[in-house]
Each structure stands twice: as structure tokens, then as C-alpha cells.
Amino acid sequence: MKHLSLPLSWAWPALIVAAAYALAPWLGSDYLFEAILLPFLALSLAAVGLNVLTGYTGQVSLGSAAFLAIGAYAAFNLNLRVPGLPLPVTILIAGALAAVIGVAFGLPSLRLKGFYLAVSTLAAQFFVQWALTKFPWFSNDSNSGVIDAPVLKVAGFAFATPLGRYYFSLTVVVLLTTLAWRLVCVKAGKDFVAVRDHETAARIIGVPVLRAKLVAFAFSSFLIGVAGVLWAFAYLRTVEPDGFNIDRSFQILFIVIVGGLSTIRGAFLGAALIVVLPLLLSRGSAALFGGDIDSGSLDMIQRIALGALIIGFLIAEPDGLAALVKRIAAALLGRARKPVAAR
């Protein structure tokens, strides 16, 4: 099976990435980049990161937004305080910093499991948000922690337009996703899955459980940290600590659930749905009710829809969009094989 599926598993993503590069200039409006593709890319990368931790290693984290914030604010400060630091290096250091803090907050995972761990990750969420608001140094003394991102510039070439920022994000996301994909394929990734499936059994057969968990926390936080840089520098351009609240953490977790736990492509499918859903809902309700519906109610309708979507997926398609797409593709290609084994 492996030798058959490997070339194919490379072919499709490669094709999609090629299309994402080649077709972008013809995709038209800035709106598409600003409102859909840029958040999609940043959230996808964050979801890949969380998926490494939650999907592959089985450690639920409710503090993802904290690591987005760490990445964003670390990159901001590096850029501000270390003149002449090349942007790729800035991003790497920001990610590495997120990884270090991720390991620190991952230490409880060595003792805690399940819900106890999930709750303890909230400590990261609240602590980081508090620290960024409380200490003005992090935001260079700006009002309530708001930071403005510098122009993305690599070797004298500026990615200032939405299209440019899109290409920049796309490149970062493709590189890191490939890295994540390889990681889950090698021994380290197998260790993750062993820890998730049965920790005690894994320990008995010689899997370095503690190391696997910490590596998962580090790598996951690294990816989310870099996603935070993209979120702040390429997508929003102006961010505040409040934007990285617990709802953002849940959003990333929802992407992973809807997309499918422990699949890389699930993160992208989930992110696409979660980014597009609110836009569709607001368009749809505008078409249905005209201008009668106020933004507050719309907000609530979106919350309900999102929650219902999560419950629906967990009940009807626990392996998420990734499994759904796979089944549809198989049906379309007329070679309906055995259903995909659960994870």
C-alpha cells in the first residue's frame, strides 16, 4: 500500500500548491486576498501546528492563541529592537521563542492527562494575554498593546501588496507544512501516535514518551508561533492582545476538529470552511432578510452555526472534512474502496 500511495500523496498537494502560485495573479480582487486567503493561510498553519499536538499526539490544548500572540509580538520586537535582522531569521527566532515557551507550558503534560491537561493549557492563554496587555514594553509603549506590523521585506524586496503578502504567506506555509508532513512520517511522528493511542503501552515498548510529548509541544508551538507572525504581519497588519483571546484558541481547535484530527490536509480544509462560513452566513442572511438583521444577531447566528457544525461533524463525520473529501473523491473516481479506517 505504502509504495503505491506515496507518489500519489505527493502529486495532489504539489499540484494544488503549483496552482496556488500560478493562478493567484488572475484571481482578481484584493478583497479575496485580504478577507479570505490571508487569514486562511495563517489559520491553516496554526491548525497544522495544533494538529501535531492534539491530532497526532493526543494532547488537547486550549491555549493556541497564546502562541499566535507570542509569535506575533516576538517578531514585532525583534524587528524593532534588532536592526538589520533579516525577516526569515526574525520569523524563525519568533517561532523558536514560541517553541521554548510551548515546552515550558507543556511540562505539566508529563504528569497530567486529558481534561486536567486541557485546563492547564488555559494557563498559557490567560498568562500570555495578561502579560502582553500589562507590560507596555512588549508593544513598544503603544496604547493597550496595539502593534503595527512593518512591511514584509526580504533581501530588499518588499511584499507590500495583498498579492505579495499572499505569496509570502504561501511560501512560509508550504515550507513549514512540508516539514510537518515529513515529521509525522518519520520515527518522531510515529512516537506521537503511539503516545496518543496508548501512553502506557507506548512506554512499555520503549517509546520515549516524555521526549515525544515535549517535541510535540515544541514543534506545535513553533508552527503556531510562525502562524502568529503571518497573522499579524501579512494578514491583519495591526493587532492587539485582545485579538488573541480564548475564542481564537477555540477557532483553531474547531478547524482541527472540522478538518479532521491527525491529517495535514484536514487543517487546510477546516480552515477554508471556518474562514468562509461567517462570510457566507452574512451574505446569506443579507440576501434573505435584506438589511433587517443587525450585526449583533448575525454574530449570534454565526456562533450557533459554528457550534452546530462542530457537534454535527463530531456525530456524523468524526474524521472530519478530510475523510469526507476522500470518500467523495473515491466515489467520483468510481473506485469506492473500503471505507477509510478510523484514524
Add this chain to the structure above:
Amino acid sequence: MFDFDYQFFIEVLVGGLLSGVMYALVAIGFVLIYKTSGVLNFAQGPLLLFAALTYVSLVERGLPAPASLIVVFAVMAVIGVVIERGILRPLANRPPITLFMATLGLAYVVEGGAQLMWGGQVHALDIGVSDTPFDVYGVFVSKFDLFAAVVAGVMVAALIAFFQYTRIGLSFRAAASDSYAAGAIGLRLPTILATAWIAAGFTAVVAGLLWGARLGVQFSLSLVVLKALPVLVLGGFDSILGAIVGGLIVGATEKLAEVYIGPFFGGGIEIWFAYVVALIFLLVRPAGLFGRVQVERV
């Protein structure tokens, strides 16, 4: 700091303990669900918001308070049954973490639904007990806090009586200790689960009204859940006693820390301090104070 103000210290401590009772009130709702369903019900906060919002809206529309209260209890009972039917039953025998994520989704639905139905503005809630301090041996104690503590005490006593002396309470405990065995001897697990959710809904009403009277009935009420989580972690997810002791510890340390340590950090440390206390605690006892230690078998 050289002449330590003991009276002030005790006042802060008592205030902290009493606010801890408020946390415990929320935490008990979680424990009821966790004991029977084995799931951390993240929707407890939104349910609390929903209960309080429904009550306030009914009263504002002219329904007398006791009637409103009965309606709210009835609504919470219906919601409990709906959750059991609509979410728990289809997800039976799935990993607890899946159930947890489903309650996250439920939290969004309930939160959105409550506000879509009753609007997002802040409502004042008066339950007839003022927040005036009065003097107990030279220490000022809030009348409202005392009332809340008494209500919590009554509720806990009622729950304990329910668990110890009624037939359904006994089957509750059977289901909590081993749901497969309970099913095998013919106990109706769906009924038990639905009852647990209804009971959690009732505690949500009580906690919602008390918290609503304290903070005003508004969206942020559902964030009370975030206050209850460290309490649960401290006390253990499956112990009512743990919820109370945990609540007291969190309430007291939080207030003391805010007053004595907070100024060094520029204040506002209440948000995360409880989590740090809980974390340090967990490193010593990973299943909380009174939680059942899970034995993992290969």
C-alpha cells in the same frame, strides 16, 4: 508592610473564601456531569448565562418571580433532556475528549441562542439581598456573599441527600462508578444521564442567578466557567467536596494574591493566578485533591 494589618488580612481572606463559594457553585454543575457522563462540560457557563438571562427576561416582561423561576427550571430540564438525546446518545462510547469538544460546540450554540432570543444587553438582576457589608467581630462581611454561601450550603446538602437517600441517587452513583456494570444490571443509563444534565441545569439556575445578581446578567456571565475550571482541577473533576474545597482555596489565594502580590505586577493577576495555583498543585497530585486516580491498563 512592617506592621502587618491582621484585621485587613482576615477581611480579605473571608472575602476570598466567600467568593470561593461562588466558584464552587459553578464547579458543582461540572462535577455532576463529569461523574455520570465522564465529560468536562464546557457548556456549563453558557447554560448558566442562559438560565439567568431567561429568568431576567421573564421577570422584565412582567411574570412574577416565583413563576419565572419555575419556568426557568422547566426550561433547563427540557434542555437537559435535549442534550442527552441530541448529543450524548449519538456520541455514546466515543472517547471523552470527543464529548468534550461536542460540549464546546454546545457552548457556542447555547451562548448564541440565549442572546439571539433575549438580546445582548446587560440586565440588572435583583434577588432581594443587598451587597451591603456588615460587621462580624470587627470584620466586614458582605451580606450578599453570606447569602450565597448559605444557598450553596443548602444546595450541597440537597445534592448529598439526593445521592445518598434516593433510589435514582443510588443508580447515579452506580453509573458513576462503573457505567458498563450499571447498564448490565439493568439501570437505564439514558435516564440517569438526562437526570444528571437536568440536575446540572438546576445548579446552573442557582449559580446563574447569584452570579447574575453580582455581575449583572450579560454575556460575560458565561465566562464564569473559566473561573470554575481551576477550582475543578484543584478539587478533582469528580468530587463535590473537591469542588467546594477547591473553590475555597482558589477564592482565598486569588484574593490574597491580588492584594499582597498583585501590586508588584501592576495588578490584574486574578485572571491567571488561580490557574498557576492549580498547575503547581497538579504537579504534586495529578488527579486533584479528591479526584479518583485513573488506572491505565494495557
